[in-house]
Amino acid sequence: MSRTALRICPLCEATCGLTLTVEGTRVTGARGDHDDVFSKGFICPKGAAFGAVDGDPDRLRTPLVRRDGELREATWEEAFDAVAAGIRGVVERHGANSVGVVLGNPNVHTMAGALYPPVLLAGLGTRSVFTASTVDQMPKHVSSGLLYGDANAIPVPDLDHTDHLLLLGANPLESNGSLCTAPDFPGKLKALRARGGTLTVVDPRRTRTAKLADRHIPIRPGTDALLLAAMAYVLFEEGLVDTGELAPHLQGVEELRSAMGDFTPEAVAGTCDVDAGTIRTLARELAAAPTAAVYGRIGSCTVPHGTLASWLVDVLNILTGNLDRPGGALFPQAATDRTPRPAGPSHGFALGRWHSRVSKHPEAKGELPLSALAEEIDTATDEGEPIRAVIAVAANPVLSAPDGDRFDKALGSLDFMVSVDPYLN
Ligand code: SF4
The missing domain is CATH 3.40.228.10 (Dimethylsulfoxide Reductase, domain 2)
Structure with missing residues (x-):
């Protein structure tokens, strides 16, 4: 028997209300929620495709772990063990900054994406963080940081x-x-x-x-x-x-x-x-x-x-x-942060506290340009270690990052990589 579930679309920042049709554990349909006070029934083709995505045979149902050169289905326990061993080995041999973390755009559209990556980054202690924001919107964050003291205080x-x-x-x-x-x-x-x-x-x-x-x-x-x-x-x-x-x-x-x-x-x-x-x-x-x-x-x-x-x-x-x-x-208010916005001029924002190893790009918001990721992997310098492991969360930088072909080649030289994604991208 089918039932209806009201949800917020996590696919972009517009946060449209969805009315989902659910049969058992499967989403079989999605339409706009006309009672949603914000979106008033609007959805775009991406939101309307939720049923197709949920039932897509290409969507991964289990973790995949590479064994003998092949990605093979594994249990979650096996996957977590493989990640722990792979990342720990790289950190012990090369230091925390040799683990690069790539955070893709969907991280900012879900509650989990807003809550868990900071915990992951704090646990790793790496400064090698590359985000989708650096591809298209970091100038706005920097100007807001300098103007209002809060890089996320972006007037809409x-x-x-x-x-x-x-x-x-x-x-x-x-x-x-x-x-x-x-x-x-x-x-x-x-x-x-x-x-x-x-x-x-x-x-x-x-x-x-x-x-x-x-x-x-x-x-x-x-x-x-x-x-x-x-x-x-x-x-x-x-x-x-x-x-x-x-x-x-x-x-x-x-x-x-x-x-x-x-x-x-x-x-x-x-x-x-x-x-x-x-x-x-x-x-x-x-x-x-x-x-x-x-x-x-x-x-x-x-x-x-x-x-x-x-x-x-x-x-x-x-x-x-x-x-x-x-x-x-x-100034909108964030769902997961009750800090008053804006914070005040010249308070709470610093730029360039560290730099990328090869081209010396300044960090902003603790993030380095995604366009620099490939060179951070494939270029040796006298200073520091190249990136030896990558954790990509909701990111497909081979396709979406500048110079994706170079990143594609660089991936082959890594000691370890983990991709968190519903698809084998
Ligand atoms: S339905 Fe489309 S416009 Fe609305 S939040 Fe989802 S992806 Fe964005």
Whole structure:
């Protein structure tokens, strides 16, 4: 006999409510939960595929342990014994930092993913931690850490109430967005326009999201920071800065005015390939809207000066009084952390406490760039040991990391590897 179970989709940050059909121990169907107050029945094709995933014959039902060169089915006890022996041997021979841990994107979408990896890392004592976040969003974490003292205090646009959304480097009509926690992001953009709000999209490509917008700015790739700085310049120059209730909490506004002094629209127009008049219009529209939010995503992060662009996104929200107010950019609360956010300027965030061994990349949030993992395995230096073992949790870096082919080759030189994944990836 089948029954219904209400769950939250763990496949991305949108946290859509699911209504699952369960027969015995098998999920046989999934649809959107119309009573979910947040997602209101929306799910994307990934969420709708839960029944197919649960019944997929390729999904692993038991651990696999390599014996005589072949991965063979094993009991959980045998698997844990193999992991303990393999990891312990590497730590004893080469030290804790010779164990690399790769944390994939799903770790931040589940309660277990948020709770258990810190315990694993504390037990191992390794600094060789590589995450999916370093591929596409670390600039935002760093700018939030420096600005608010908390790398996870990332303001998200209040899509349901804003009057004006300036969106950079994001195509939520294809991706549903990220660093935003918005079920049915496309529907929210359409609702914004239907209630008379305006949508401006800054993107080198005429994406599906750009086609929906009131205004599309086809900027030259990698120049978002210049555009945003010029908009800040215009706000100062034309007396449009109005920080409202934020004023008592702000430090450094005059230093900011001075720092923006050279970034006139005319100075950046050629580099951005956006004419100066348009830049002034963007700034004026942002200041004039009753409420507004600037939102920058992957295209503004994965470029030179991505941290600067991420910071300037929040600077514009601050200068127009739109940070931390309804209709603007709001600080969400985490499900597993009751620390007040933001923590306060310059408190609680440090950058570069250690560096990667080969290319000396600074850590951020205790994480090193996933793009450096292959060289940390295959390159010897005078300093420290190469990585000799890898624990990959919900990660498939051969396919998803930059230079995955090099990582694929490097895997062959490891003493030990464990992959935690429902599929043989
Ligand atoms: S958008 Fe799709 S993958 Fe993300 S939570 Fe909703 S149903 Fe799941």
